[in-house]
Amino acid sequence: xxxxxxxxxxxxxxxxxxxxxxxxxxxxxxxxxxxxxxxxxxxxxxxxxxxxxxxxxxxxxxxxxxxxxxxxxxxxxxxxxxxxxxxxxxxxxxxxxxxxxxxxxxxxxxxxxxxxxxxxxxxxxxxxxxxxxxxxxxxxxxxxxxxxxxxxxxxxxxxxxxxxxxxxxxxxxxxxxxxxxxxxxxxxxxxxxxxxxxxxxxxxxxxxxxxxxxxxxxxxxxxxxxxxxxxxxxxxxxxxxxx
Numbered sequence: 410x411x412x413x414x415x416x417x418x419x420x421x422x423x424x425x426x427x428x429x430x431x432x433x434x435x436x437x438x439x440x441x442x443x444x445x446x447x448x449x450x451x452x453x454x455x456x457x458x459x460x461x462x463x464x465x466x467x468x469x470x471x472x473x474x475x476x477x478x479x480x481x482x483x484x485x486x487x488x489x490x491x492x493x494x495x496x497x498x499x500x501x502x503x504x505x506x507x508x509x510x511x512x513x514x515x516x517x518x519x520x521x522x523x524x525x526x527x528x529x530x531x532x533x534x535x536x537x538x539x540x541x542x543x544x545x546x547x548x549x550x551x552x553x554x555x556x557x558x559x560x561x562x563x564x565x566x567x568x569x570x571x572x573x574x575x576x577x578x579x580x581x582x583x584x585x586x587x588x589x590x591x592x593x594x595x596x597x598x599x600x601x602x603x604x605x606x607x608x609x610x611x612x613x614x615x616x617x618x619x620x621x622x623x624x625x626x627x628x629x630x631x632x633x634x635x636x637x638x639x640x641x642x643x644x645x646x647x648x649x650x651x652x
Contacts, residue, residue: 417432417433417434418430418431418432418433419431419433420451420453420461420475421451422447422448422449422450422451422463424447425443426443426444426445426446426447426448426648427441427442427443427444428441428442428444428448428451428463428473428478429441429442430475438651440475440478440650440651440652441650441651442473442478442647442648442649442650442651443647443648443649443650443651444465444471444646444647444648445467445646445647445648446465446466446467446646447465447466448463448464448465448466449464449465449466449491449492449493449494450463450464450492450493450494450495451463451464451495452495452496452497452504453497454472454497454501454504454518455497455499455501456500456501456502457501457518459474459475459476460472460473460474460475460482460518461473461475462485462495462497462504462518463495464492464493464494464495464506465491465492465646466491466492467491467646468486468488468489468490468491468492468508468614469484469485469486469488469492469646470484470485470492470495470504470506470516471483471484471485471643471646472484472485472518472519478647478650479644479647479650480641480643480644480647481643481644481646481647482519482643483518483519483520483521483643484521484642484643485506485516485520485521485522485523486521486522487514487522487523487526487611488506488508488510488512488514489508489510489607489610489611489614490508490509490510490610491508491509492506492507492508492509493507493508493509493534493535493536493537494506494507494535494536494537494538495507495538496538496539496540497518497540498540498544498561499540499542499543499544500544501518502517502518503515503516503517503518503524503561504516504518504540505538505539505540505547505561506538507535507536507537507538507549507551508534508535509534509535510534510606510607510610511528511532511533511534511535511551511604511607512526512527512528512535512603512607513526513527513528513535513538513547513549513559514526514527515547515561522599525561525562525563525601526601526603527547527549527559527563528603528604528607529557530604531553532549532551532553532555532557533551533552533553534551534552535549535550535551535552536550536551536552537549537550538550540561541561544561545560545561545565546558546559546560546561547559547560547561566578585598625637625639
C-alpha cells in the first residue's frame with residue numbers, strides 16, 4: 410500500500426517488514442528500513458511534508474522523519490493488539506488509528522498516548538479508519554460489516570450552540586487548561602472506560618514491560634561497563650536501513 414506525499418514521492422509498506430520511499434523517476438527505493446514486525450498501514454502528515462506515521466503489528470505506531478529514518482520521532486502506545494490502519498486529521502495535529510483489539514484511538518501527532526478511545530460491545534476487529542474533511546468526525550470499518558461514525562471530540566455538542574453555551578464551553582476548557590497540572594484533574598481528563606478484555610491485556614503487557622526493564626537494569630548493573638548495549642525505544646524496533 411502507499412500514500413502520496415508529493416508529486417513524485419510515495420511510501421510503501423511490505424510483507425517483508427519494510428518501509429520504503431520511492432521516487433517515480435527512479436525504479437529502486439531511495440530509502441528503505443526493515444523493522445522487527447510488519448507495518449500494516451502508512452499515513453503522511455498533511456501539514457508536515459517530511460513526516461509520516463506507520464501502524465505496526467507490535468501494537469504501536471511510529472512517526473518518522475523521512476530525512477532521518479534511523480530513529481522514530483515518536484512511539485505511540487496504548488493498543489493491546491496489532492494496529493491495522495492509520496489516518497491523519499486535515500489539521501495535521503492528530504491522527505486516528507484502528508486496531509485488531511476492536512478499538513479506535515485518536516492520538517496527538519507528538520503524543521505517546523491516545524487522548525480518546527472508542528469501542529462498543531458489538532464492534533469487531535477494526536480494519537480501516539478515516540478522518541472527515543472538516544476533522545469533526547471519525548469513520549471506522551470493522552469486521553462486523555458496519556461503518557461507524559464517531560465524533561473526534563467526544564464531549565463536543567452537535568448542532569449550532571447558543572452564545573451562552575459557547576461561553577460555558579470556553580470557560581470549562583479554560584479551567585481545565587489552568588489546572589491541568591493537578592493530579593486529580595489530570596486523572597479525570599485521562600481516564601477512559603475500556604472493555605474488560607482490553608483492560609486485562611493492557612495490565613499484563615505493563616507487567617511484562619516492567620519485568621523486561623528490570624531484567625535489563627540488572628544485566629547492566631552486573632556486567633562489565635559497555636558490554637551491554639541499551640537501545641532507545643525509538644531505535645529498538647529498527648533492524649536495518651538500506652540506502
